[in-house]
Amino acid sequence: VNRNAAFIKEARAFLSESQVLTDPQECSNFGSDWSRLSGAPFAVALPESTAQVAALLKLCSELKIAVVPSGGRTGLVGGAVAGKDSLVLSLARMHFIHKINTAASTVRVQAGATTQAVHEQCEPHGLIWPIELASKGSCQIGGNLATNAGGLRVIRYGMARKWVNGLQIVTAAGNIIELNRQIEKNNTGYDLIQLVVGSEGTLAVITEATLRLTTKPQASTVFFFGVDSIEQIVALLSLARSRRFPLLAFEFFSRACLRSVEKELNRASRLNVDSAFYVIVEMECALTPELELWTESLVSSKIITDGLIAHSSDERKQVWSLREGITESLSHRGGIRKYDLSLPLITIQNTILEIENRIKILKVRADVFWFGHLGDGSPHLNIVQIKESTREDFDADCDRFETDLFKILLESGGSISAEHGVGLLKKDWITYSRTPEERAWFRAIKNAFDPLGILNPGKIID
């Protein structure tokens, strides 16, 4: 408590009043994210420059105060949740975006710039930073990189870590380090940029990044298919790839998701045949008669039950709204548990069936929703409380189920987190995705970067 008071006094010596918040409501807001956990830090610092971030971290090192680096707080695993004796270090006021470097096809941004603001800066140049997230209006580049964000375009472009050339970081001790500065290539030793990307704020604070950009696709075609099994979806994926155009998206959702989102949007999908699953395929090419024939051949060969091609921009939006509306449509129903699975495509059908069976055997009182990035082997499983169950029963059911779920993932060669990260919520389960050697390496790396353990302590591993 004295440490906290000392911090506030010293921080206010170099920050203005409005840059150090201590109001409990504000602290609680800044200490929580989109997970079901909430936080209560003793203060929030809002630095406006890298020098201020460095001064804050020096001060926290001296006082041994835990620091939770904070972006748009749209994470789902509690990575940005701040305990009561910790400081939230929000990058929100550091949101400057430099001019696009058109020769290098890069843009330098401060960590607090929102993903959407970066997209808007790129748009007039025909360029994209190809990380496409539902939360892009709120989430920030620093958070996208600290969590190695994925999203709807991973099948085409990979995760966020592939789209960063340089990072400016501040170490736990308060030193500013430029990793790669303005250059693209730097094969001189271990890749520290890739080590910091995805480290969930536990190794260093990202203050600036040089983002690699790419050309916006010239054309794309959106297909919407009904399919009767996961096996058929994987077959469809192979067939879609064999067209030899890049896939910009390959998303799926279950019948229950479609019903939920149709109810939410008060609008039915335009497919006529009721199917177990639905798939949106976006292909990087203009629509041709061959692709229309291909769609018909998929019906006649019984790969799909029904299908349509979105011809107008409105039709494309309508198809995509079915996928994009799912999370929102599930958010009003009481208790919800979200699992972000990563599975080998080769066994995904069996693993999903096994998980569904386990839910039945364990008598989990909940509705089950499957959707997400099947093309990457990364389905989201959402389990939602039913009216007939209480919140306590639902939580107890889910807790029982989780252990079994993670065992199934371990046996199938999958991972407990494809995109969302570990944070606090999945920390106890990391043994299901990482071996003892790997965890020992994590600890050694953490100790080298942050010997006092002040950076986002308790996240990923203890």
Place this chain on the structure above:
Amino acid sequence: VNRNAAFIKEARAFLSESQVLTDPQECSNFGSDWSRLSGAPFAVALPESTAQVAALLKLCSELKIAVVPSGGRTGLVGGAVAGKDSLVLSLARMHFIHKINTAASTVRVQAGATTQAVHEQCEPHGLIWPIELASKGSCQIGGNLATNAGGLRVIRYGMARKWVNGLQIVTAAGNIIELNRQIEKNNTGYDLIQLVVGSEGTLAVITEATLRLTTKPQASTVFFFGVDSIEQIVALLSLARSRRFPLLAFEFFSRACLRSVEKELNRASRLNVDSAFYVIVEMECALTPELELWTESLVSSKIITDGLIAHSSDERKQVWSLREGITESLSHRGGIRKYDLSLPLITIQNTILEIENRIKILKVRADVFWFGHLGDGSPHLNIVQIKESTREDFDADCDRFETDLFKILLESGGSISAEHGVGLLKKDWITYSRTPEERAWFRAIKNAFDPLGILNPGKIID
């Protein structure tokens, strides 16, 4: 010496005679690479399975024998050069390539598969592993990943590290670890795959990899331009990018390179105007009348001095042969020093001029050749002995020049190695690209992975 004898005896208990070489000539071959250094290991082991690699590393750990993991040995910085009391662990016999996983668009390969063999496996599926290297017939996937190879397509696809989903590694202690197994996404802690990629065999031995593949471009157009200054080349790069088609390549070379390769090929280029530099641009699109007009406008606006579009497949090959023949054409001239610079595009013109000036001021008795990946800010500088100089004078001149060169790079925000790595040749200069904190992190990471220091010791850092 007793340790070496003990190793040979014990290794022959589980390997056949032909898997443990001790012939001095063979040892010398396997202990050297394409750099100007050569090695003389006491033995070469040729394991045929991951289990054998693990057994060998266990044995080396017990006997504290230095191990130099070895691929195609096409590296240019001595990363694969083996000292006299070290063992070369060659992956050459582990070259199996599994069937393409068409749903996931990946292929699982053993580390000893050549890059070209992987390309050939992908070809019938319309897929590519987009790492394009002059040495692709010899270099191996394990080496491509251990050195984070670049090549001619980095501007479009990035370096090798972007095209790997999973790695099987064997640790210094002889444990086999699967990083990511068959999955694409795994946000559970620090990215150990990216840490091993580019570590030049100092952290672990790569035995298998799951490579991410992409669709082969549908069409491309090759341009060949004459340009009068580096500044104009950077302007051309911006203009080429503004066409909004992806650039598959943006390579340059100086007049001296053109003369050298023309002599070697006994054929003149088809450009009529003599220029200071030449640029090959390959754009991912079909040739259109607009692009022809664009080329004409580049001449009339004096961005380029002269230009042509390669219309036939033969013409494309002829243009590309000018770039591809440079290294070979310089190899018969006596002493040669190769520098693989990485520079920010924004200052590249001034930096190149400053380097040329320094060569003059220092009276380096050599011819100067510039070529390479200007689109990535990564020019190769080759300095070649002239007839009027002796080898001793040439080496002394270059040694004097190097310190100044690396100081210029440091001041310009560049790096001493874009692609080639550090190995032995650049180890003394790593301080010009990495801060003390970064080097301290390197040592901590190295120590965590290889506490006995047996894996490729003396490479990257001491």
